[in-house]
Amino acid sequence: MNESMLSEFWRNSLHHRSFVIGLILSFIMLFTGLLSLFWTPFPVELLDIPHKLESPSAKHWLGTDHFGRDVFSMLMVGAWNSMLVSVFAIGFGSLIGVPLGALAAAKRGWVEETVMRFNDFAFAFPALLTAVMLSAVYGPGTINSVLAIGIFNIPVFARITRGSALSIYKREFILAARTAGKGEFQIAVEHIFPNIVSVLIVQVTIQFALGILAEAGLSYLGLGTQPPIPSWGKMLSEAQTMMFFAPQLAILPGLAIVLTVLGLNLLGDGLRDILDPRLSRVR
Amino acid sequence: MSIFLAKRFFALVITLLVASLVIFFLMEILPGDPASIILGVGAQEDTLAALRTEMGLNNSAPERYFRWISGILSGDFGRSYTYDIPVSTLILERLSLSLPLALLAISLSTLLAIPIGVLAVANHKRIADTGIMGLAQLGVAVPNFWFAILLILFFSVKLGWFSAGGFAGWEMGLAAALKSLTLPAISLALPQAAILARVTRSAVLETVREDFVRTARAKGLSRNAALWKHAFRNALIPVVTILGLQLSFLLAGTIIIENVFYLPGLGRLLFQAIAQRDLVVVKNIVILLAATVVIINFLVDMCYVAIDPRLRGGRA
Numbered sequence: 023m024n025e026s027m028l029s030e031f032w033r034n035s036l037h038h039r040s041f042v043i044g045l046i047l048s049f050i051m052l053f054t055g056l057l058s059l060f061w062t063p064f065p066v067e068l069l070d071i072p073h074k075l076e077s078p079s080a081k082h083w084l085g086t087d088h089f090g091r092d093v094f095s096m097l098m099v100g101a102w103n104s105m106l107v108s109v110f111a112i113g114f115g116s117l118i119g120v121p122l123g124a125l126a127a128a129k130r131g132w133v134e135e136t137v138m139r140f141n142d143f144a145f146a147f148p149a150l151l152t153a154v155m156l157s158a159v160y161g162p163g164t165i166n167s168v169l170a171i172g173i174f175n176i177p178v179f180a181r182i183t184r185g186s187a188l189s190i191y192k193r194e195f196i197l198a199a200r201t202a203g204k205g206e207f208q209i210a211v212e213h214i215f216p217n218i219v220s221v222l223i224v225q226v227t228i229q230f231a232l233g234i235l236a237e238a239g240l241s242y243l244g245l246g247t248q249p250p251i252p253s254w255g256k257m258l259s260e261a262q263t264m265m266f267f268a269p270q271l272a273i274l275p276g277l278a279i280v281l282t283v284l285g286l287n288l289l290g291d292g293l294r295d296i297l298d299p300r301l302s303r304v305r
Numbered sequence: 306m307s308i309f310l311a312k313r314f315f316a317l318v319i320t321l322l323v324a325s326l327v328i329f330f331l332m333e334i335l336p337g338d339p340a341s342i343i344l345g346v347g348a349q350e351d352t353l354a355a356l357r358t359e360m361g362l363n364n365s366a367p368e369r370y371f372r373w374i375s376g377i378l379s380g381d382f383g384r385s386y387t388y389d390i391p392v393s394t395l396i397l398e399r400l401s402l403s404l405p406l407a408l409l410a411i412s413l414s415t416l417l418a419i420p421i422g423v424l425a426v427a428n429h430k431r432i433a434d435t436g437i438m439g440l441a442q443l444g445v446a447v448p449n450f451w452f453a454i455l456l457i458l459f460f461s462v463k464l465g466w467f468s469a470g471g472f473a474g475w476e477m478g479l480a481a482a483l484k485s486l487t488l489p490a491i492s493l494a495l496p497q498a499a500i501l502a503r504v505t506r507s508a509v510l511e512t513v514r515e516d517f518v519r520t521a522r523a524k525g526l527s528r529n530a531a532l533w534k535h536a537f538r539n540a541l542i543p544v545v546t547i548l549g550l551q552l553s554f555l556l557a558g559t560i561i562i563e564n565v566f567y568l569p570g571l572g573r574l575l576f577q578a579i580a581q582r583d584l585v586v587v588k589n590i591v592i593l594l595a596a597t598v599v600i601i602n603f604l605v606d607m608c609y610v611a612i613d614p615r616l617r618g619g620r621a
Contacts, residue, residue, distance in 0.1 A: 142602070143320045143327075146595045148557040155328065158579045158587040159336045166326050235448050242450050243576060262565070263401055265469070269458050276451035283446035 041292025047285025055102035062095035096252035108233030115175020123183025141177035220297035227290035403570035409495035420503025440603035444499025453492035548603030
């Protein structure tokens, strides 16, 4: 992307309402997560039983939980963990899925058929089922979440890469590249990939949002991030037992999840409209 | 049609075969000794040996795999270590809750989402459309288990209309049982309805601009009749695709939701089996759920053929 294209992209983006709202929400979450690495109002492992279940105050902005831990600090660290799991999972899924999809589109025939059958098979395992199997045998943990969400993302990226790459392979400039003597790998890297990267970026944003939701679900069930590291899902499952006297604890982590996922979805919708108007949803 | 169906059926069998191999490999071969996982680190050697014999772990891996698969095909899923009853009995007992819950949720979601999606098209670019789509955007971002917690907070804690969890049991009467399934079904259905409404809206919006819809209007059909009979029918393929995918996600969703409401269904059984390291139960429920997903996808393909007559010509 050269400089004039970049400035045009920003000009279009700043007029797109979904994109701007999504960008702001995502930026707030990213900033909060990053900040938690250097600073939180209170250390999250600090138990302060005499001050348990306090309401929001100047000292504890969002109150404290049943161990007297500062809820705002826990949400900050939770944001970072949630994003980290999702980033690694989507990275894992796309690093395997994209080359597989590209291979299917480039080779066609039995290679394509095999890759697509593998996709059908991987779709049979929602992230939760994979996490269940891994946890039953190896015990629950963050790595299980990453693997489970990552495996589910492989076919998602393989499908979208194959679909987009197939339409590029039909174009004349690919024929020209072949005539010029370029090899399959060189064509894929130099011509196919730059032309499908915008579709992939949009998909990454959407899958990232789904990854956040999946991570929250797994840690809610106790299959993901383990205590004492705070996670949004775990905070919700702990809060459920205290709903009658501390309902706020069951609301705040959920709001954090919704705002993050909403932000990423809006960002994804916006990016899709801006980067590739042909893919834009029907208005 | 037969070529299309035969190809899909062949793919179905292969997928099920590979899925069973992967589950077997992950849960029986990779961990080394399943008996020591079930009994834990402090187990006595003679207890371990007895369990290995009981589970047939002394046989070779291929032998164990074939015994497992032939057992499943004849309805024998093995014996649960913690409950000491056949896994098939356990599964059937728990399905009597999970299956009605899943059906209730998918019916609720479909009955809500499709009219809402079409309504949005009928009011395209008006307030109703914007409002519906805004709500749908929000609905997609809400995790179902948090939505469930909010429902409990409002309807159980604040209003006291429903219990916060548990299942009355079918023997207490249909009304009591359905009452305990109402909040779980709503929490499963609404986030799914948000996605389905969005898909329905965009699919119908695409077909509503087609010439055949204009023709239908020109020959005197009312706007609503043209929308439902022509535009909606032709928008069914993407809607059915998403519905099929949602059924798969619903199965995963019930695992979480049954835990939120402490419902004694298949999902809760699976979750408890993990905590108790009852690998026989976990392995069999996982294959059952994976097979259900694959079979649902196959049925979705069947639906394509029913919806789109062009597929009957053998083209796939």
